[in-house]
Amino acid sequence: MSGRLEIDGPLPGARFGATVRLDRPLGEATPEGLPQALADAGGLLLIPGRTEIGPAPALLVELSRLFGPEVEDYRNLLIGRHMVHETQPEILLVTNTVPGARPPPALPDPPLTADGKFPVQYPHRRGWHTDQSYRRPPPDISLFYAAVPVDRTRGQTLFASGILAYEALPPALKARVDGLQGLHAQPGSGRGRKEALAGTPPRAFAPHERSQPQPVVRTHPVTGERALYLCEYSQMDWFEGPFVGMQPGPHGDGAALLDELMAHYTRPEFVYVHEWTEGDLLIWDNRCLIHTATWYDPEKDRRVMWRTTVGGNPGPLYAGERKSWIPLDQAAV
Numbered sequence: 441m442s443g444r445l446e447i448d449g450p451l452p453g454a455r456f457g458a459t460v461r462l463d464r465p466l467g468e469a470t471p472e473g474l475p476q477a478l479a480d481a482g483g484l485l486l487i488p489g490r491t492e493i494g495p496a497p498a499l500l501v502e503l504s505r506l507f508g509p510e511v512e513d514y515r516n517l518l519i520g521r522h523m524v525h526e527t528q529p530e531i532l533l534v535t536n537t538v539p540g541a542r543p544p545p546a547l548p549d550p551p552l553t554a555d556g557k558f559p560v561q562y563p564h565r566r567g568w569h570t571d572q573s574y575r576r577p578p579p580d581i582s583l584f585y586a587a588v589p590v591d592r593t594r595g596q597t598l599f600a601s602g603i604l605a606y607e608a609l610p611p612a613l614k615a616r617v618d619g620l621q622g623l624h625a626q627p628g629s630g631r632g633r634k635e636a637l638a639g640t641p642p643r644a645f646a647p648h649e650r651s652q653p654q655p656v657v658r659t660h661p662v663t664g665e666r667a668l669y670l671c672e673y674s675q676m677d678w679f680e681g682p683f684v685g686m687q688p689g690p691h692g693d694g695a696a697l698l699d700e701l702m703a704h705y706t707r708p709e710f711v712y713v714h715e716w717t718e719g720d721l722l723i724w725d726n727r728c729l730i731h732t733a734t735w736y737d738p739e740k741d742r743r744v745m746w747r748t749t750v751g752g753n754p755g756p757l758y759a760g761e762r763k764s765w766i767p768l769d770q771a772a773v
């Protein structure tokens with residue numbers, strides 16, 4: 441049975457996104473209208489109150505399948521098994537509760553803006569990225585479920601609309617980024633801006649770990665809208681990039697352009713700040729927005745979030761490509 445949706449947009453305090461209420465719990469009805477609602481809302485949906493997912497994680501995987509044919513099996517990626525859900529390998533654990541888990545991001549420095557506000561804009565706020573942009577083709581959609589969120593004053597997730605940001609670019613900047621490609625690197629691969637600034641030589645790459653070029657302006661394969669597609673410190677390649685064909689490195693022309701574009705992309709009027717409540721489910725479209733995580737207290741707070749990633753419709757630019765992140769000896773020919 442198809443479930444009915446009550447859609448209310450934009451999200452509070454933002455110019456994009458929508459809140460969706462379902463008439464029945466997941467498992468009793470299939471909310472088939474969600475992919476269209478996601479496209480209509482500029483790529484971000486909040487579905488509150490989905491606590492039925494906690495005891496039945498397969499519901500999250502089933503829901504993910506509505507958004508595309510390829511729901512990632514995290515056992516196939518180069519991440520520790522401890523970061524993968526025990527019974528549902530399509531669920532990545534974003535948590536501080538397992539040994540070896542990634543710590544939360546640092547607090548911005550200074551913690552507040554000059555006028556006492558929560559900082560959202562780059563470079564004061566860092567960590568802005570679109571999921572797994574270091575892969576070709578990159579994934580389309582992410583679903584993120586709050587199993588155990590931290591208090592609403594911290595551990596927020598911030599989103600910036602690449603559609604709104606692109607529309608508002610001054611014409612001269614639009615002309616500069618048209619046809620330009622960014623070079624995206626896997627965080628932790630030693631190709632980030634921090635390493636480049638420190639002069640740490642990058643380690644050698646296996647072919648499937650290589651940084652990947654992506655268009656700075658992507659055309660959405662469903663809506664036809666154009667959106668900025670870009671990351672910053674740790675998810676761009678700061679040795680050969682950040683842009684293909686521009687002066688590379690952290691002090692070059694490419695760095696200056698990236699700083700200008702990211703500061704524009706994350707202007708407060710293009711941003712939504714989500715404060716989490718248990719049972720919240722956020723669904724976002726990586727093809728047209730970026731997001732970042734914020735600090736929580738790793739000593740006192742316990743946080744368990746579940747993420748799935750869906751691919752299969754990156755657009756004609758990627759048609760027929762072999763997946764870049766799978767070692768050649770494991771790739772299906």
Ligand SMILES: [Fe+2]
Nearest residue numbers: 569570571731
């Ligand atoms: Fe992410």
